[in-house]
Amino acid sequence: MTRPRIVEVKRRLDGSESRFDCEQLLLEPGERAIVLYVLDRPWPVAGVALRGGIRTYAHFWRGRPFNVYHWVDGDRTVGHYFNIGTVDELAPGRVVWTDYAVDVLATPDGVTRVLDEEELGPETPDAIREIVDAARARILADLPELVREVETETRRLRAAGD
Secondary structure, eight states, X not given: OOOOEEEEEEEETTSOEEEEEEEEEEEETTTEEEEEEEOSSOEEETTEEEOTTOEEEEEEETTSSEEEEEEEETTEEEEEEEEEEEEXXXXXXXXXXXXXXXXXXXXXXXXXXXXXXXXXXXXXXXXXXXXXXXXXXHHHHHHHHHHHHHHHHHHHHXXXXX
């Protein structure tokens, strides 16, 4: 079965963009999406060595100030990478979000790290700083529940034929 393709568009605060060609696993237009991106090369992230072939299940929600990349190697979770930002569009063929630079990385060994806070410069609007602060606090406070939710959804999609 061939799944629809969907482009993840990541916009940064400096105006730059990255685009990733993904498989659409779930799309509820305007509400949430889960897309699959398979790493085509090694990709080191904050001390985690992601090898080529690792599957990234990217979970997006319209009403949350973050998305989550669930990295899976075979049947093993490598990590959960929470990108703080806003989802701007969830539509057939496109997921568009704005990255607010700060991330939270949680690995299965119980280590959780907040990353890239230094990327928010003095020019960053107070409204974005407030979103980042609230999102970071929510992710850290609700981490076990959020990880459980993402793991459950990923497992469900994998069992359905991914």
